[in-house]
Amino acid sequence: MLAKPLAAPLFSISAVERDTGLSKDTLRVWERRYGFPLPGRDANGERVYTAEQVEKLRAIKKLIDRGQRPGKLIGLSLEELRERSLAADAIAVDAGAAGESGLAEAVELVKAHHVDALRQMLRQAMVQQGLASFMLETAAPLNGMVGDAWMRGDLEVFEEHLYTEVMQGVLRSAIAGIPAQGRTPRIVLTTLPNEQHALGLLMAEGMFAMEGATCISLGTQTPVWDIVLAAAAQRADVVALSVSVAFPANVATDALADLRAKLPAAAELWVGGSNPGPQRRPVGGALVLRKLEDIPGAVARWRQAHAPSTAAAGDAAPSLRRFRARI
Amino acid sequence: MLAKPLAAPLFSISAVERDTGLSKDTLRVWERRYGFPLPGRDANGERVYTAEQVEKLRAIKKLIDRGQRPGKLIGLSLEELRERSLAADAIAVDAGAAGESGLAEAVELVKAHHVDALRQMLRQAMVQQGLASFMLETAAPLNGMVGDAWMRGDLEVFEEHLYTEVMQGVLRSAIAGIPAQGRTPRIVLTTLPNEQHALGLLMAEGMFAMEGATCISLGTQTPVWDIVLAAAAQRADVVALSVSVAFPANVATDALADLRAKLPAAAELWVGGSNPGPQRRPVGGALVLRKLEDIPGAVARWRQAHAPSTAAAGDAAPSLRRFRARI
DNA sequence: CATAAGTAATTGTCCAGGACAAATGGTTGA
DNA sequence: TCAACCATTTGTCCTGGACAATTACTTATG
Numbered sequence: 063m064l065a066k067p068l069a070a071p072l073f074s075i076s077a078v079e080r081d082t083g084l085s086k087d088t089l090r091v092w093e094r095r096y097g098f099p100l101p102g103r104d105a106n107g108e109r110v111y112t113a114e115q116v117e118k119l120r121a122i123k124k125l126i127d128r129g130q131r132p133g134k135l136i137g138l139s140l141e142e143l144r145e146r147s148l149a150a151d152a153i154a155v156d157a158g159a160a161g162e163s164g165l166a167e168a169v170e171l172v173k174a175h176h177v178d179a180l181r182q183m184l185r186q187a188m189v190q191q192g193l194a195s196f197m198l199e200t201a202a203p204l205n206g207m208v209g210d211a212w213m214r215g216d217l218e219v220f221e222e223h224l225y226t227e228v229m230q231g232v233l234r235s236a237i238a239g240i241p242a243q244g245r246t247p248r249i250v251l252t253t254l255p256n257e258q259h260a261l262g263l264l265m266a267e268g269m270f271a272m273e274g275a276t277c278i279s280l281g282t283q284t285p286v287w288d289i290v291l292a293a294a295a296q297r298a299d300v301v302a303l304s305v306s307v308a309f310p311a312n313v314a315t316d317a318l319a320d321l322r323a324k325l326p327a328a329a330e331l332w333v334g335g336s337n338p339g340p341q342r343r344p345v346g347g348a349l350v351l352r353k354l355e356d357i358p359g360a361v362a363r364w365r366q367a368h369a370p371s372t373a374a375a376g377d378a379a380p381s382l383r384r385f386r387a388r389i
Numbered sequence: 390m391l392a393k394p395l396a397a398p399l400f401s402i403s404a405v406e407r408d409t410g411l412s413k414d415t416l417r418v419w420e421r422r423y424g425f426p427l428p429g430r431d432a433n434g435e436r437v438y439t440a441e442q443v444e445k446l447r448a449i450k451k452l453i454d455r456g457q458r459p460g461k462l463i464g465l466s467l468e469e470l471r472e473r474s475l476a477a478d479a480i481a482v483d484a485g486a487a488g489e490s491g492l493a494e495a496v497e498l499v500k501a502h503h504v505d506a507l508r509q510m511l512r513q514a515m516v517q518q519g520l521a522s523f524m525l526e527t528a529a530p531l532n533g534m535v536g537d538a539w540m541r542g543d544l545e546v547f548e549e550h551l552y553t554e555v556m557q558g559v560l561r562s563a564i565a566g567i568p569a570q571g572r573t574p575r576i577v578l579t580t581l582p583n584e585q586h587a588l589g590l591l592m593a594e595g596m597f598a599m600e601g602a603t604c605i606s607l608g609t610q611t612p613v614w615d616i617v618l619a620a621a622a623q624r625a626d627v628v629a630l631s632v633s634v635a636f637p638a639n640v641a642t643d644a645l646a647d648l649r650a651k652l653p654a655a656a657e658l659w660v661g662g663s664n665p666g667p668q669r670r671p672v673g674g675a676l677v678l679r680k681l682e683d684i685p686g687a688v689a690r691w692r693q694a695h696a697p698s699t700a701a702a703g704d705a706a707p708s709l710r711r712f713r714a715r716i
Numbered sequence: 717c718a719t720a721a722g723t724a725a726t727t728g729t730c731c732a733g734g735a736c737a738a739a740t741g742g743t744t745g746a
Numbered sequence: 747t748c749a750a751c752c753a754t755t756t757g758t759c760c761t762g763g764a765c766a767a768t769t770a771c772t773t774a775t776g
Contacts, residue, residue, distance in 0.1 A: 071614050075759075086759085087729060094762080095727085106736075108759060131769080133726065175622045177605055178569070220615035220622070223579070223607040230608070235565045238558055242505070252550070255410075258610070278504055280550040281557070283585070287408060287447070288547035295502045295547070312728090317407060402730075413730085414758060421733075422756085433765075435730060458740080460755065639738085 073111040075101075080256075082119045083310040089119075096136045114140075117215060121147065124213055127311060127338050144214065165204050169211060172225045180225070184232045193236050194272060197265050201229060202354055205261055206336070209307065226261060233264045243274035247299035247330075247364050250292050252280035254317050259306040262335045266304055269357040286317055290324045300364065301325060304335045311339030322347045332360060400438040402428075409446045416446075423463045445470065455540055474542045492531050496538060499552045507552070511559045520563050521599060524592050528556065529681055532588055533663075536634065553588060560591045570601035574626035574657075574691050577619050579607035581644050586633035589662045593631055596684040613644055617651045627657045627691065632664040641667060649674045659687060 075086050084092075089109075093100060099119060101109040121143040122135045135143065164183070171180040188196040208225050211217045217225075249270050253263055260282050267277050278296050280289070293301050301321070305314045314337055322331050333340045334351040351360055402413050411419075416436075420427060426446060428436040448470040449462045462470065491514075498507040515523040535552050538544045544552075576597050580590055587609050594604050605623050607616070620628050628648070632641050641664055649658050660667045661678040678687055 071612075085729080088727085090760085090762095091728070106759085131726075132728095177623075218615060218618055220607055220611055220619035223611055223615070224605070224619070227606050227608040231561060231565060234558060234561045238562045255407075278551070279554050280547055281554045284547055284550055285408075285410065288545060288550070291545055292547035292551070296504075313407075316403070320404065320407065412757080415756085417731080417733095418757070433730085458755075459757095637739095 071113050073116055075109045078111050078116055081116055082123050084119060084123060098136050165207060168204055169207055172221055177224055177228060181228045188232060188236055193268060197268055198354055201265055229261055230264060233268060237268045237271055240271045244276055245274040248276045248296060249300045249302050250278050250296055250298040251302045252284040252289060253282045253304050255283050255285050257306060257309050258282055262304040262306055265354055266302060266334055269354055273358055273361040275361055286321050289321060293325055293329050298329055300330045300332055302332045305333060305337040307336045309337050311337060314339040318348055398440050400443055402436045405438050405443055408443055409450050411446060411450060425463050451542060455542055492534055495531055496534055499548050504551055504555060508555045515563055520595060524595055525681055528592055556588055557591060560595060564595045564598055567598045571603055572601040575603045575623060576627045576629050577605050577623055577625040578629045579611040579616060580609045580631050582610050582612050584633060584636050585609055589631040589633055592681055593629060593661055596681055600685055600688040602688055613648050616648060620652055620656050625656055627659055628652060629659045632660060632662040634663045636664050638664060645675055
C-alpha cells in the first residue's frame with residue numbers, strides 16, 4: 063500500500079492497541095483528556111503514533127498494571143517512568159542480584175546475539191541441574207529477566223525473539239524426553255487469544271509432565287469456545303491457562319470468568335503466569351497458581367481429592383473446596 | 390461486573406467480541422446495515438445479546454473465515470448456516486479418498502483427538518523415512534490436508550491446534566538432533582507480523598539445517614524493522630521468510646518489498662510458503678522457493694556463487710542474477 | 717483516634733452515525 | 747484466457763457526548 067520512506071517506524075492505532083494493551087477507546091480518550099499521546103495524522107486523517115510514543119505508553123501501562131493511576135503518570139517523562147519502574151522493581155532487582163548463578167551472563171549472551179553459546183549454556187545447565195530445577199531456578203527467572211529487560215527497552219524485539227526461540231527449543235526437547243505415564247489428571251493446556259507467550263505454557267507443561275499427569279497442549283491463542291470443545295473432546299480433568307504480564311488484566315479476568323462458566327463443572331480451571339489480574343482478583347471457581355512451584359502441590363491435591371477409593375466421580379472432595387471460591 | 394441471571398444468559402458487546410472474534414465496530418455496523426443482530430438494551434441503554442444471537446454469529450464467522458461473504462450469510466437461519474458448513478464438508482471426503490499413503494489416517498487421528506496415537510505415528514514415520522523424506526512426503530502434504538480440512542470447516546480450531554502442536558514437537562526434536570555444521574550461508578528465519586503459521590518455518594529450518602547451513606530462527610511474527618536488525622546483528626547471508634496461504638497476499642507483497650529495501654544489498658531474501666502473492670508477482674530482489682524441495686538447490690547455488698576461491702565478498706556471481714529480478 | 721458514610725474526582729467503555737479505503741465481484745475488450 | 751475497469755461490499759477509523767465503576771478525599775460519629 064505505502065512504501066515507507068525511511069527508518070522511522072510508525073504505528074496505526076490498532077498496532078498500538080496490540081503493542082500496549084490499551085484499547086483504541088482508551089487511546090482516544092487519553093488524547094482528548096490529557097493531551098497525550100498526540101499522534102500525527104496520515105493522508106487519510108488517521109492517527110499515526112511514533113515509536114517513542116508507543117514506548118512511553120508501554121511504560122505507563124506497566125505502572126498502571128501495578129496499581130498506579132494514569133492521571134499521575136501521563137505527565138512524566140520516559141526517564142521518570144523508568145525510575146518509578148525501577149523503584150517498583152526493587153524486589154525484582156534483589157532477586158536478580160541473588161542470581162549469581164550465571165543468569166546475568168545468559169542475558170548478556172542474548173544481547174551479544176550469541177545464539178549457539180546461549181543454547182549450549184542452557185542445555186548444559188539442564189543436564190547439570192535436571193529438568194525440574196532447571197525450570198525453577200534457571201528458565202523461570204531468566205524469562206523474568208529477559209521480560210524486564212525488554213520492558214525497559216534494554217532488548218530489541220528480535221533479541222527477545224532469539225531468546226524465546228532458543229529456550230523453546232531447549233524446553234521442548236527436554237519435555238519430549240519425559241516418558242509419558244498417562245496418569246490422571248488429564249490436563250488441557252493453552253493460552254487465551256492474543257496471548258502469544260509460549261514459554262510459560264511450556265514450562266507448565268514440563269512441570270505437569272514431570273508429575274506424571276497427561277498433558278494435551280493446544281499451543282497458544284485458543285478461542286474460549288474452542289478451549290471448551292477441546293476440554294470436552296479430551297475429557298479433561300483440568301484446563302490450565304498461562305497468562306503473561308503483557309496480557310491486559312481485565313480482559314483476562316473477563317475471559318476466565320466466561321471460560322469457567324462454559325466449562326463443565328467437573329473440569330477444574332487452573333490459571334498460572336505472572337499476570338496481575340487473576341492474582342489480585344481471583345476469578346470464582348479458578349485455582350490460581352502463582353508460581354511454577356505450586357504445580358506439584360496442586361496435582362497432588364487433585365489426586366487426593368479424586369482418589370478412586372474415597373470419592374465418586376463428579377463431586378469435589380471437601381479438601382478442595384477451599385480453593386474454589388464460588389461467586 | 391454483572392452477575393448473570395441464571396435462566397437466560399445474556400452477553401454484553403465485549404463478551405460477544407470475545408466469543409465470536411467480531412469487533413465491536415463490526416457488530417454495530419452489521420446492526421446498522423443488515424439489521425442483524427438486533428440486541429436488546431439494558432437499563433443503561435447498552436446492547437444485550439441473547440445466546441441464540443451469539444450462536445448464529447459464531448456460525449456466520451466460521452463461514453466468513455472460509456471465504457464466504459457476510460451479506461450473503463446474515464439473512465440465513467441457523468439451520469441454513471449449518472447446512473452450508475456440511476455442504477462444504479462433502480468435498481472433504483473426496484480429497485480424503487485421494488490420500489492413500491496413510492496421510493488420511495493421520496487426519497482421522499486428528500479428528501478423533503487421538504493425540505498420542507498421532508504423535509507415535511509421526512515419530513515412527515520419521516524414523517522409517519528419515520527426516521528429509523518425512524518432511525517432504527509426510528509433513529508437508531499433511532500440513533496441506535489439515536489446512537484444507539480446516540478451511541472447509543472439517544476441523545475445529547482446537548483440532549488444528551492439536552495437530553500443529555504435535556507436529557511441532559516432532560519436527561523440533563528432529564531438528565535438534567541434526568548436528569550443527571556451522572557452514573555458510575548463515576540464514577535468519579522468521580515470519581511476518583500476524584503470520585502465526587509456525588510449521589512451514591520449522592520445516593524450512595529443518596531443510597536448511599540438513600544442508601549444513603547455519604540457521605538462526607526468530608520464531609514467528611517479527612516486525613520488518615527487527616528482521617533487518619537481526620540480519621545485521623547475525624551477519625546473515627540470507628533472510629528466509631515463510632508466508633502461508635492464510636496471509637493476505639498484498640500485505641505480504643508490500644512487506645517483502647519494504648524488507649528488501651531495508652536489508653543490506655549483500656543479504657539475500659528468500660521467500661517460501663504457499664502464499665499466492667509472492668508466487669504470482671515476485672518481489673524484485675527476492676528469490677521465491679515454491680516448495681521445500683527447492684531448498685537444497687538454492688543453498689547449493691548460493692554456495693557456488695559465493696565460493697571463496699572465485700568471488701570476493703559483496704558482489705553476487707552472475708549465475709545468481711537470474712534469480713534476482715531487480716525492480 | 718479510628719472508622720464509617722458520603723461526596724468528589726478519575727477513568728474506561730459504550731453510543732451514534734458519518735466517512736473512506738481495501739477487497740471482491742462482475743463486465744468488457746484485447 | 748487474461749487484463750483492466752467499474753460497482754458493491756465490508757471493516758475500520760473518526761468525533762464528541764454520556765455514564766457507571768472505581769478510587770480518593772472529607773466529614774460525621776463511635
